[in-house]
Amino acid sequence: MTEEWYCFKCKEKMVKAEIPFVYLEVEDKGKGIKCPKCGVAYFDEQTVLDVIIPTQEFIDAK
Ligand SMILES: [Zn+2]
Numbered sequence: 001m002t003e004e005w006y007c008f009k010c011k012e013k014m015v016k017a018e019i020p021f022v023y024l025e026v027e028d029k030g031k032g033i034k035c036p037k038c039g040v041a042y043f044d045e046q047t048v049l050d051v052i053i054p055t056q057e058f059i060d061a062k
Pocket of ligand 1: 007008009010011012035036037038039040
């Protein structure tokens with residue numbers, strides 16, 4: 001992907017980053033983008049599809 005994202009707060013160009021998250025007390029990391037200035041971070045769409053949605057479906061199926 002060549003799409004570029006900018007922080008909505010400080011208008012800095014977002015950089016790719018591994019973003020740690022905790023989901024139901026399990027720590028994991030997902031690919032995303034992060035603002036180098038204020039540290040705000042977003043998961044990229046593929047991470048949401050690959051990691052977060054399957055995790056939720058797995059939990060729901062239990
Ligand atoms: Zn920022």
